[in-house]
Amino acid sequence: MKAHGTTPNVRSWQTTRDGHPLRAFVVQPQSYTPPTHGEMFDAVLSLIIGGSPEYASRSGPDPAFASTAQPHVTIFPEAFLPSSHLTQLLSSNTRITLEGCVHFGLRPRKDEQHHLFTRDEALSLVEETNPRISEPNTETSNWLKSIDKNAHVNMAGVLAYDTSKDRPALLLFPKTLRSKYEKGTQPETYMKEGNLLTVVRLTPSHPGLSTIFLQPLICSDALSQESDDGLPSPARRISSEHCSIDPPPQGIDVVSVAAHTPQTVTNSVTHWKSAFRRAFTDAAFESPFRRHRHALFLLSNFGEIKDRAAGLSGAFIPAPPPPDTPNNLNFEFYGRMNDGGENSWSTTGRPDQVAAHLLKLPPPSAEAILSTLSFTIDRIPRDNTGHDRSLTASNCQVQDGFRNSAGNIEFRPREPREEAYHGKR
């Protein structure tokens, strides 16, 4: 059955999963500087796959036995990776032995001009990469061929490594909903909305584990608004008659949002824009979003956009966190007090009844050019049943990337904030 107006764009990839925990990795470049994006992308991939070597001493085994397991989902912001960088990477001899998948926004060039692709630029990206990957992006190229030659589109990709074919797997897809910054009067600043419904099915290596459904989105795709064709947002499409995926996913587990958005500053606290926060809670609590009831949102954004506060990369988790939350992150709670009132967002304290929460990367020190946050979710919310509904990120590690004296990007873990009981006053 093909639902009206939207084409399914689905991939099934096997990932190395060794249990219920889901490891996520969020990247936040400090500023929007396209010429350096490719280098940052390489540095992060090298970190994920190769780890960062440390000087060993001669003492015995490390008491904090560190696992070198890779993240299952890694996310970069919108309009991030220059397409030439991606094609070069795929044509090089490097075996990109990713164990999970990496979602990133794409841009046609590395200069600072527009982030939208002309139709032909997007088409040639698809055609250049097709021969080098395990399964060609036929849906995307068919759609691109069907639109006007002068149209401009916003593209993103999800990269993985298909061990069965020993080749990289790449899913390319267009942005579905135009943002207010993409309604320009010139053709190169006016975005043509895509109509592919993109979902990645991460099948586990172990039959006892659940399949993870990932919906990769590009910034305003996440908002509750309609497309030009009068279709609902991609998240709502999944739970509506417009879901063209057959059979439809049981539920979306992870929504990765590659964002490029300034944030709202009220009383000197930076918040996710209310439209985004609304989209998160809609997905978790509103009936039109049945299949997103348990969706974990992974969020990646730039730290600053043209001198405006942005950032807040992290995650939205549709469950209350346990009482002891990691102290190297900022939290925002969605809930209400016992004395009544409606659910609302609170940064100042923890409401009595928390329904969901956001974890946000605090701003880095001045020299850092990018920050990364890795964390583990013990179980995806859909599997989180029984004894305790609370859930949050554990093993949170924040790393900042600096330029070292040789000019290369080097990562250093960020110290957790000093807490009352650690170290005397």
Add this chain to the structure above:
Amino acid sequence: MESADTSQNLRENWMSWLALRHLLPTHQRLTLAREICADTQIATFDELFEQAECASPNWSDGLLLFPKPTNGAQSAMLQEALFSAFSKSDNSSIYGFTSAEARLLTCALELGSADLDNIHDVLNNGDWTAFEQKSFSKLAQSILHTSRDRSSKDTVLHTLSTLQELPSPLNAASVKHTGDLLADADEWESAASAYELSAKLLSEVPDSWASASWAALFDHSHAAALYRTEGSEAATAKLSTIVFENQVPDPLTRANSESDLRFLRRRAPGRAPRFIHASAPLLQSSYEISRPLMHAAVGQDSDADRWSWAILRRLTAIGSLGKAQEMRAIFALQIVNRDRISSTRDDDRRLKLAARLLVEAGSPSLAKSAKWNASTTRSILDEPTITDLVNRALRYNGVKLERTETLAQLLAENICAAEFHNTKPIFLAWQWIAKTTAGLLEEDIHEPFERRDEVAQKLLSLLDSLGCTSPELRSGVQESVFTAALAGLGSERWRTAAAAAKVANTYSDALPPENLKTLAEQTCEQAERLEPTVELWPLIRPCLTFLTSDAVAQVAKLHRELGHRILTQIIRFGTEQESEHSRLFFYLRNFDPKLLESTELRNRVEVAVSAVVEDTAQVNSSRITESASALLLAPEFSGADATRAALESTCRVLELAAGGEFSMGIARIHDPLFLLVSSLDTIRQLLGPLLDDFIEKISQLVAGVWRKASETPSILAPFSIPEPTDASKVVVHNFTVASLEIGAASNSPEILKIALEEAEKSPSLASGIKLGRLTYSRGSAEGPAVAEDIERSTGPEFYDSLGRWVSQSASDPNMEISQILLDQVLRFGPRDADAAVFVHGIAMNLHVRRDKDETRNYLSRLENKPEATRHLLSPLLKELATRGESPPDSED
């Protein structure tokens, strides 16, 4: 009830009125809400809310509403929207509803909270020009236009003229609202003209609108604008007309004006006339807690105290509950904070009073935010005070639990801050927390189980934190902490048990063996109850961490049965999940494999072993070395075959690199090599003479890697994109240390020695190898390589590696490293860590010159550092500088 006209006006323009709801008195808001219900036809107001009038004085116009259970999403949405309409905050959360009515309500609420700076963003979300209610579109447009050109009075007035056509009194209210937005944006000139216009429009308003009180309100706003634009005299004149000349029917307006008149009088030129302003003395909300806070903030301590007492007494006199509790806590925090920042110490009695008030206020979170001074703690942490506070906490059944938790928090904060002159009261306080924890879990306090348990959990984590902060004092409180931990570990609530397991682990090396054994047994029992498939990791991890800690492992060696139980649990949980497999061996390494009696357990370990063995075959995965290391961590458990597989996979990684190919495992190959060397004897028992063959093979391969690396240094680098073009110094260093270790274990170390010496000639490898030799030998003349590193480092890099460098400089005979460290410290410091370099410099007889720029700059930066840092570094630097002025050889 409102007149028919009023109701009609509210209904026809409900969107605008909803946006301007804060200007409406309660009864009109209520009418508005009813009219919205009528217009949207979703539900009647009475279906959504139960209304209970407050027994309030006639002028304060309060209202109490209780939402009723709703029927369907639309009703729930409307209820939320109306809730927002009555709420005093701008919290409008009717998100997620997509019906047409929801959109109208959202737009109206959003416009109400928009200001001139964000109106553009608010309107951008959609088309705001085509609403059925034309008045609303007009209001939105007019605010948008005002935001664009706000500072010119004429333009603003021109924009506002479009609002005049709106039905009265919506026109007046809209103009007034625009004026308020201009005032928010500090555009008082424009605001003043808006207020003037709004007052004029108000004169046409029908009587049914209580226009008189609006007139006063608008005049009041106008006066506020005049204060900015012309000064206090003009404002006073305007306000006085409201208070003294008008026959104002609304006492509320009058009260508002009076307080501002007082404000203006104080700012009037010349001597202000005295007057007393007695605002509603019997009204709770007339007591402003901000008064004492203001005094405290500017350091007027006695005024702050006087106000605090005065308000607290009056609040008590009118029976206040919540607000009086709040006042108690604020008063206490004031005393504590003042004591912390001021140089003179507060009276002991006052500090005790603060502690007492905090306990009485019964707010643990506030008790936690009270940061006590080290010297202050002495007045709290004395036996009589603790006894007194404990008595107060337990005095009344109604508040026992909240006071207990608050006191525990307060005592913990004090223990943390204490300087240990007298440990007896510290133990007393600490023990009390522990005993109370046990008591809560054993039903000493009559309260519902959940409440007790919740508090017990918090107290357990307090005990854990205290143990981490002051480990040296743990032995003094171990008895009572043991009881608390035991009670916690027996709990059926997993969070409590998890918190208790953490406590047990934190105190493990302070507990006597018999207690440790009891706790371990209880932990086993807790673990035995759990099914591994449930995967309750937040509980299992702390339990396993405790059970495999060195202290417990020691006890388990003496008690076979306990050892067996622990081992069983490690294996039950460690083999269930693949991600835990590597960790399993880390847990096992402290235990005796002979305890593995049952075949079932042995089989389970074998399953885990074979899963990890499988991983060792994946040459293209970074897991390969992790798996090999895991198997070598506890070789007795892995068994001969798996140990051989681990060594074979190590060889494969080396072979790949020796063949000049990139090998995923090379970056961490030192891990299995180190583990091999550190458990040679055990492995020899398993493999026999085969081990020697392996060692010879490995050393041949390592030599091969070095030979290859001389041509292609990039094989000694971690995975990277783009492909590495050079060796990584860290990897070279680690591989050097591992090579030297293997060389020492090998029968023919020459091969490796020669290969390493050859490799050292390659410029890409030289510095890493030199550094590695230094780490290995801790004593040879490898100064230059390190020195170069130190000189090139940036500030953060420098301090990151300082410890390693200082320890390396200790084995550097020609002092070059020490001198460079000293120079770098003067460049990047001061930090406390500099002391290490200074002390070392003094020991090595080095000196610094006081007249050098670097030294002078360092000294002036030091001036701005905290006292403790200055006291630490100044004498050391002085010593180094004195030596510089009079070198020892010129003494004689």
